[in-house]
Amino acid sequence: MISAQVVVVGGGPGGYAAAFLAADLGLKTALVDPEVNPGGVCVYRGCIPSKALLHVAKLVAEARHAKAWGIAFAEPAIDLTKLRAFKDQVVGRLTNGTGLLAKSRKVQYLQGFASLDDAHSLRVKLVAGGEETVQFEHAIVATGSVPAVPASLRLDDARVMDSTSALNLPDIPKSLLVVGGGYIGLELGSVYATLGSAVTVVEMTPGLLPGADRDLVDVLAKGIGKIMKAVLLNTRVVQMKAAPEGIRVTFDAGAGTRDEVFDRVLVAVGRRPNASVPGLDKTRVRLDERGFIVVDEQMRTAEPSIFAIGDVVGEPMLAHKASHEGRVAVEVIAGSKAAFAPLAIPAVVFTDPELAWAGLTEAQAQAAGRTVTVAKFPWAASGRAITLDRVDGLTKLVIDPTTERILGVGLVGSGAGELIAEGVVAIEMGASASDLKLSIHPHPTLTETLMEAAEVFFGQATHVYKPKRT
Amino acid sequence: MADFTLPELGENITAGDVLNVLVKVGDTVARDQAVLELETDKATIEVPSSLSGKVTAIKVKAGDKVQVGQAILSFEDNGASASPAPAKVAPVAAAPSQPPPPPETAAPAERVRPAVEKDNVVDISRGTRPAQPPAPASTPASSGPSAPAAPSVRRMARELGVNIDEVAGTGDDGRISIDDVKAHAKRLITTAAAGGTAPHPAGEPLPDFSRWGAIERQPMRGIRKKTAEHLGASWATIPLVTQYDSADITGFEEIRKRHAAQGEKTAAPLTVTTLAVKIVAAALRQFPQFNVSIDMAAGEIVVKKYVHVGVAVDTDRGLLVPVVRDADTKSLMQVSEEVAALAEKARSRKLSLEEMQGGTFSISNLGGIGGTSFTPLVNAPEVAILGISRARMEPVFRDGQFSPRLMLPLSLSYDHRAIDGADGARFLRWVAGVFEQPFLLSLQG
Numbered sequence: 077m078i079s080a081q082v083v084v085v086g087g088g089p090g091g092y093a094a095a096f097l098a099a100d101l102g103l104k105t106a107l108v109d110p111e112v113n114p115g116g117v118c119v120y121r122g123c124i125p126s127k128a129l130l131h132v133a134k135l136v137a138e139a140r141h142a143k144a145w146g147i148a149f150a151e152p153a154i155d156l157t158k159l160r161a162f163k164d165q166v167v168g169r170l171t172n173g174t175g176l177l178a179k180s181r182k183v184q185y186l187q188g189f190a191s192l193d194d195a196h197s198l199r200v201k202l203v204a205g206g207e208e209t210v211q212f213e214h215a216i217v218a219t220g221s222v223p224a225v226p227a228s229l230r231l232d233d234a235r236v237m238d239s240t241s242a243l244n245l246p247d248i249p250k251s252l253l254v255v256g257g258g259y260i261g262l263e264l265g266s267v268y269a270t271l272g273s274a275v276t277v278v279e280m281t282p283g284l285l286p287g288a289d290r291d292l293v294d295v296l297a298k299g300i301g302k303i304m305k306a307v308l309l310n311t312r313v314v315q316m317k318a319a320p321e322g323i324r325v326t327f328d329a330g331a332g333t334r335d336e337v338f339d340r341v342l343v344a345v346g347r348r349p350n351a352s353v354p355g356l357d358k359t360r361v362r363l364d365e366r367g368f369i370v371v372d373e374q375m376r377t378a379e380p381s382i383f384a385i386g387d388v389v390g391e392p393m394l395a396h397k398a399s400h401e402g403r404v405a406v407e408v409i410a411g412s413k414a415a416f417a418p419l420a421i422p423a424v425v426f427t428d429p430e431l432a433w434a435g436l437t438e439a440q441a442q443a444a445g446r447t448v449t450v451a452k453f454p455w456a457a458s459g460r461a462i463t464l465d466r467v468d469g470l471t472k473l474v475i476d477p478t479t480e481r482i483l484g485v486g487l488v489g490s491g492a493g494e495l496i497a498e499g500v501v502a503i504e505m506g507a508s509a510s511d512l513k514l515s516i517h518p519h520p521t522l523t524e525t526l527m528e529a530a531e532v533f534f535g536q537a538t539h540v541y542k543p544k545r546t
Numbered sequence: 547m548a549d550f551t552l553p554e555l556g557e558n559i560t561a562g563d564v565l566n567v568l569v570k571v572g573d574t575v576a577r578d579q580a581v582l583e584l585e586t587d588k589a590t591i592e593v594p595s596s597l598s599g600k601v602t603a604i605k606v607k608a609g610d611k612v613q614v615g616q617a618i619l620s621f622e623d624n625g626a627s628a629s630p631a632p633a634k635v636a637p638v639a640a641a642p643s644q645p646p647p648p649p650e651t652a653a654p655a656e657r658v659r660p661a662v663e664k665d666n667v668v669d670i671s672r673g674t675r676p677a678q679p680p681a682p683a684s685t686p687a688s689s690g691p692s693a694p695a696a697p698s699v700r701r702m703a704r705e706l707g708v709n710i711d712e713v714a715g716t717g718d719d720g721r722i723s724i725d726d727v728k729a730h731a732k733r734l735i736t737t738a739a740a741g742g743t744a745p746h747p748a749g750e751p752l753p754d755f756s757r758w759g760a761i762e763r764q765p766m767r768g769i770r771k772k773t774a775e776h777l778g779a780s781w782a783t784i785p786l787v788t789q790y791d792s793a794d795i796t797g798f799e800e801i802r803k804r805h806a807a808q809g810e811k812t813a814a815p816l817t818v819t820t821l822a823v824k825i826v827a828a829a830l831r832q833f834p835q836f837n838v839s840i841d842m843a844a845g846e847i848v849v850k851k852y853v854h855v856g857v858a859v860d861t862d863r864g865l866l867v868p869v870v871r872d873a874d875t876k877s878l879m880q881v882s883e884e885v886a887a888l889a890e891k892a893r894s895r896k897l898s899l900e901e902m903q904g905g906t907f908s909i910s911n912l913g914g915i916g917g918t919s920f921t922p923l924v925n926a927p928e929v930a931i932l933g934i935s936r937a938r939m940e941p942v943f944r945d946g947q948f949s950p951r952l953m954l955p956l957s958l959s960y961d962h963r964a965i966d967g968a969d970g971a972r973f974l975r976w977v978a979g980v981f982e983q984p985f986l987l988s989l990q991g
Contacts (some may be wrong), residue, residue, distance in 0.1 A: 100920055141710045197695065290565065291565075294565070322803060375899075412705065413704050413705045413707070414701065414704070415704060417700065417704075418697075419692060476691045479694070479719065480719075481691045481694065483691055504696065504697050505697075506691075506692075506693070506694035506695055506696065506721060
């Protein structure tokens with residue numbers, strides 16, 4: 077039997093961040109996860125492997141684009157085995173790293189599946205065989221989420237993939253249907269499209285990436301439109317049937333149905349919380365109607381000894397949100413009055429171009445009836461964007477007109493995912509448009525677009541002539 | 547009925563895709579108000595109306611492709627519309643255009659940008675525009691951005707139990723620093739203490755005592771909690787002065803011993819405490835300014851026409867103060883019996899609340915335990931208290947030589963708001979004098 081002050085169930089980016097901090101604070105800590113090393117969905121079959129593949133896709137796309145600059149490469153020869161090996165090596169390196177970090181911190185790592193006996197003890201069915209009991213003062217449930225597959229899209233056929241199997245790159249199908257116009261579908265669809273598949277994206281709602289501001293999505297949609305065979309909006313998949321020649325999919329776009337056959341289908345319509353820890357019902361932990369564990373802003377469940385963090389407690393299901401929540405939970409356990417109270421959680425879509433936002437969106441401001449001023453800087457006016465031949469970008473600031481505080485930042489364009497971090501710091505620090513304007517940004521870089529967007533707010537942008545009325 | 551048609555937008559732009567229609571039928575549109583978000587080959591722009599009035603029809607929808615000159619909106623014909631101005635603009639990145647005039651619904655705090663006519667230019671900047679009215683079921687508009695404080699400062703406020711939105715920032719634009727949060731917390735604590743009625747502050751954050759050894763936390767129960775609250779309030783509100791004196795009780799001690807020798811005949815012993823009750827009762831008649839309470843709120847002094855003397859009793863549950871009523875009208879023997887009875891009730895937990903209320907002055911005698919002198923704390927809303935320590939033999943110079951006398955240390959604490967120092971000295975000397983010659987009491991009646 078092991079006794080621990082903190083046991084973390086789930087070794088994803090939320091769980092291992094929590095376990096590591098607990099150990100750093102001198103608490104006796106155990107971490108339970110079925111994988112060999114900490115990492116979770118993010119490192120094993122999510123953020124990390126998809127980014128490795130997207131990097132490759134970007135290189136291929138740029139090589140093709142180079143023709144416009146007088147540099148012509150032959151079409152790439154793709155060795156899937158080697159590409160998979162590269163991706164696996166990336167995952168291996170990172171997970172070995174987290175494993176080593178756990179060991180150096182003396183976090184007791186239990187490879188297995190946890191089930192709760194009561195509010196102070198759990199059992200781990202070890203992958204290596206046998207069972208281990210853990211008596212704990214506090215537990216943190218960080219069991220994450222799993223791909224959601226609605227009944228109408230369930231088909232027991234290897235050609236119908238979810239994000240996990242799609243990341244394994246079984247082959248490069250001639251035709252691929254991506255069901256779902258969210259970030260997972262668009263990212264993986266982009267990889268397959270760049271590697272040579274004819275990709276069709278089907279989305280039920282009128283637009284891609286619900287939640288993001290339309291002006292940003294419009295730029296992204298143009299880029300996506302160039303590499304995809306088709307993007308079907310307002311269209312529902314009614315039925316899928318396995319046929320020898322492929323998967324026969326029935327679409328309904330409102331005016332009758334039509335069929336089309338695809339070599340493969342990727343279902344990426346969302347994720348659902350994974351609160352299926354056996355024995356959770358023996359505690360006072362409560363779930364809401366969508367299956368998320370109910371927690372307060374200190375990440376406490378209704379059971380005083382049990383905390384929960386990450387995808388399993390609610391949207392947005394993002395690794396960096398989970399890590400932050402995990403650290404908050406541990407600080408609370410250690411006696412601090414910490415709470416999860418961010419002003420901005422950045423969201424990034426790693427397509428080409430990338431799309432990123434943080435804080436208040438323009439759409440949210442409108443829905444809330446809040447008066448805001450939006451300042452935009454088009455990348456066509458950025459020297460750096462022009463040198464990259466990537467003027468398909470836009471930087472926008474959502475600003476409170478009274479205090480001139482930056483409430484939200486939206487970006488679309490090459491490298492937007494890196495640029496958004498400055499926006500997060502600006503929002504969290506309570507920066508005003510003047511603060512951004514008065515901070516010298518290096519030239520020539522894309523970061524200048526943030527500074528110049530702030531200048532646009534004052535009608536004084538160097539590279540945009542849009543004077544203010546006086 | 548007048549139609550607003552898509553104006554000329556700039557060189558070589560003949561059409562665009564409608565992204566958003568920014569008005570609805572029934573809206574009243576001002577001239578230059580943005581009515582359409584349009585995407586052209588070159589830029590995304592907002593198209594301002596060249597007409598004003600009530601919208602009766604919208605002829606395009608999001609996703610439509612519209613040509614220059616195509617009808618977009620119909621207005622009610624009320625003569626207010628201006629003649630459509632032909633307009634043209636350059637693409638957004640180089641557009642010499644102006645932000646729109648402030649919309650009518652804009653917050654008053656917004657800086658005002660008076661409209662300026664500019665010929666032939668359509669205003670395409672987005673500028674400030676009113677948010678669309680919230681859907682009926684939507685949440686009310688947020689009151690504004692959160693407090694301008696860095697995450698580290700917000701965390702510190704949370705640790706101190708301070709609401710960051712209530713902290714006044716001293717930095718530019720009200721930015722809140724760690725020092726601002728600390729100053730606010732300090733102010734909260736001191737104003738709560740001065741206010742008296744506010745819940746007593748917890749004081750400064752406590753260190754983790756267990757770092758230095760084992761501890762046990764016990765709940766503060768009943769009497770202890772009441773005492774803490776009551777004396778905390780007394781301490782915080784009363785400007786307290788203590789004066790010291792001592793009384794030669796050699797004579798009284800002889801009487802006391804003689805009385806005790808025939809003690810079996812009487813129920814209650816004669817003690818320093820019972821004599822003190824009787825002397826103080828007489829003193830309060832002599833010095834009525836000690837038999838009052840202060841009503842600061844009303845600006846009045848409440849003078850009591852009765853004399854009820856409280857006697858502090860040490861019990862295993864803490865300090866209790868039963869009251870001897872009308873002590874000035876009772877004989878020394880009656881007072882002795884009553885004090886003995888009340889003390890017994892206090893120790894056996896039989897004291898009623900009624901028996902502890904209504905005191906006008908208190909006595910605390912620690913002489914049974916020891917000590918040379920102490921500062922008693924006034925039992926508010928009373929204004930004075932007499933402290934008695936242990937009597938002891940001292941060499942006293944009298945009649946030309948030192949002689950051993952039994953001296954009783956006395957201390958009088960009083961509320962300086964009600965009592966002047968000279969009166970305090972007179973009161974205490976008077977009390978000491980009667981201790982020395984108790985027969986004076988019978989002269990007082």
